[in-house]
Amino acid sequence: MPLPPPLAETHLSIGTRRQGKVRDTYRLSDGRMILVTTDRISAFDHVLRQAIPLKGQVLNGLAAYFFERTSDVAPNALLSVPDPNVTVAIACEPLPIEFVVRGYLAGHAARVYASGERVLCGERLPEGLRESERLPTPILTPATKAEEGHDEDISRHDIVARGLLDTDTLQHAADLALALFDRGTEMAAERGLLLVDTKYEFGRAPDGRLLVIDEIHTPDSSRYYYADGYEDRLASGEPQRQLSKEFVREWLMSNGFQGKDGQTLPDMTPEFVRDVTGRYIELYETVTGRPFEPDTSPTPEARIAAAVSQLA
Structure with missing residues (x-):
């Protein structure tokens, strides 16, 4: 399957933006939080320079899947999922x-x-x-x-x-x-x-x-x-x-990086990036028992902007 361009970050014209390791969050004045799960990947508390195509959609979809099936055990902040990369949630402290x-x-x-x-x-x-x-x-x-x-x-x-x-x-x-x-x-x-x-x-x-x-x-x-x-x-x-993403940590360790002072963060090869995408899709399908059906839009940020513009 041809991979779409990775969603490395977003800059939406909505709410107050904050960038985390993997998610860009936008806090609205009405008490809602827009969480955009990007394709960034972190390990050993460092964000790697290469993003992983479709990773954000896998994570966002899995999070929604488990939120829905565990809400009777522990209440969660989920309100809706208006886009494959987006979750709308209650803003919490x-x-x-x-x-x-x-x-x-x-x-x-x-x-x-x-x-x-x-x-x-x-x-x-x-x-x-x-x-x-x-x-x-x-x-x-x-x-x-x-x-x-x-x-x-x-x-x-x-x-x-x-x-x-x-x-x-x-x-x-x-x-x-x-x-x-x-x-x-x-x-x-x-x-x-x-x-x-x-x-x-x-x-x-x-x-x-x-x-x-x-x-x-x-x-x-x-x-x-x-x-x-x-x-x-x-x-x-x-x-x-x-x-899990332990294989990413193992790859980093094999390339001399464990997040310690003085170590240089290595760049992932295109082949390894594609392998990581495949591993994420494998986990989604194995855990849910469902086929992964990605949105392969060549302009994911524009698609996301259109979805969240309806929420303001």
């Missing part, structure tokens, strides 16, 4: 913490464990775990949100001690995160997948409700293993077949 839930020893947790550490964000990990092994029970490993640089691991105790959240808000958000992870695990199992780890972000709505405000269970926020062959690979020490 974000909590300053990312709620990361881990069901397996993978990614960052595996790297910490391999270094000899056995406590992660106040959660003690048992001895003798193998990489990719299922944890005795899912654990919450929160992280602070950094405007620049790296997010930092933090324990529940330190969240309260530093005044980032009060005890009740922390407990409420933690309960919602763990309940969402349970639902995500069930949904993944129906598709032959294992939900390995994921993050949730919450915000306070004008009416006081705590709402999910960012994508959930997408390849940017989550890691999946294929259930088929999982036990055999674990027993033999082979890498698991996974659906």
Whole structure:
């Protein structure tokens, strides 16, 4: 399939614009937020120079898919999806913490464990775990949100001690995160997948409700293993077949970049960019059981501008 030009950024004549790592957000005066999911991709807290065609449509579509199917577990800010790259949401005051839930020893947790550490964000990990092994029970490993640089691991105790959240808000958000992870695990199992780890972000709505405000269970926020062959690979020490953007992190590490001072961010080749697009589409179709039907407009920003002009 010929790929459309990537949507690297937008500059719409609506609301107050703010650019995040992946999304351009536009806050309207009536309390709504327009979230445009671009094709930017980040890893190790850096935005890569090359954007990934169709990635934004995959993420926006998956976020809507999961918001609709988890709203009975945790209320979310979704109002509508007027364009493949656009979500209209309730504008909320974000909590300053990312709620990361881990069901397996993978990614960052595996790297910490391999270094000899056995406590992660106040959660003690048992001895003798193998990489990719299922944890005795899912654990919450929160992280602070950094405007620049790296997010930092933090324990529940330190969240309260530093005044980032009060005890009740922390407990409420933690309960919602763990309940969402349970639902995500069930949904993944129906598709032959294992939900390995994921993050949730919450915000306070004008009416006081705590709402999910960012994508959930997408390849940017989550890691999946294929259930088929999982036990055999674990027993033999082979890498698991996974659906996530971990392969992008692995590519960066193989090219000498892990987000550390003094390292140079490498450029992705056109072939690798196309491979990344294919991986995102694969995840969408595997997770949802639906074919991915992209909008391949050669002028995606104009299409988006037309869609959001009806919202002002």
